Amino acid sequence: MEESCTRPGDGDLYGIGIRVDFYLQWFAGFLLRIFSCSWSTISGVRVANNKLGSAVMLAVVINTAKGTALSVDYLIVYYFTVALFYNESYNLLEKTVIPLGQNSAEIVYRLNLDAPLVAQDTLYVSSTLFGA
Template sequence: MANTCAIPGTPELYGLGIRLSFYLLWLCMILSRWPPGRGIFFCTWAAHLLLAFAVFIGLVIKKSASRTLTTAEVYVTILLVSATVCYARVPYCTWRVITGFRRDLDPGLYSYPPARKRGKEGVPGGGCLGLAEISLLCCIIGLQLWFWIDGVDSDALSSRVDCEEKQQLGFLFAPVDLRSSTFRALNAIIVVAVLFGTIIITMADLGLLSKGPKRSSKKRRRRKVSPLQKAALKQLQTFCNLAVAAVLITAIELTILWNGIPAATQHPTMAMATVVRLHHPLGVVVEVA
């Protein structure tokens, strides 16, 4: 059932142009790992980080400066900035845990260009981009933990909704009340799992979790992986990223639809007028406050 609450919207955070920019960058980042050249991946990675940081900073400033955001709007913005940085790590971390943190079965070795090396095989400035992505991940995790633990119940995130029923809806393959304790706990668990999964995987790759002295861990022989296995791991990474992107795009668009946020596509007044013109001949009455 669609939400009857009227949310004016904040297009400067999640408007149609911003959403399309994110969607195109997600697709380009996924597909740019296949061509032999590394320049496309570098450019799309940098552009995505810049856009994500800009939207994240805009969200924080907007929330701190005034009480003009609703819970659904913050939820949509969080989904936009968290896609590749946070949610795409869920299948990756799961796979690394299932394979016992085996470095030779890490899809990232065959799906991402080296970040620290320079030359033909490396990406200039890749280390800086990796550090920027980790910084953005920490910021997003902090924002999400605040949002799901305390922010959802904040009066400042519901004062802009003009209706008696202030229920706002989120996405769990069906409309779900954003204030539902189960939905909030599920999202908080996912965020914490991504945080600890990233830390554990990093420690495992550095040899900090192996038994015995570090010297012996450095001398460990990496198992040989055939070109066919490398291609399969790369395809697995691509499929998981495409699946995550498809789910998040569906979640964002349906959340906007369910909560009736007209300003996500245009100015609220224009959107309301368009709705009236289109539906009035059918006998539907739209009341504009």
């Protein structure tokens, strides 16, 4: 007698491809922080994060509606979409150097409010509310 050994849940939501993509997105944010890129570059990375996070969270919502999702599916996706990026995202600040005199300068870090940042916050809030 041959038995199949399958696990319930959707491995596509937290398989190696999705994890690698999320970790690469996190690494891109890390590099942006180190190299102090322009605000348009930071916004571009946020847009990519939003697209990936929204697609994966939408898959969880659809699977939950169909009754095929496990609670661990939501928890893993929540970790990837919110816990992994939320803190890192607010560390992405635009760096401006203001010369003060001959040998001195002031470094100013600024968080600009733009559409990708608002969309990201909306995704995080809606993901949290969905979990509740």
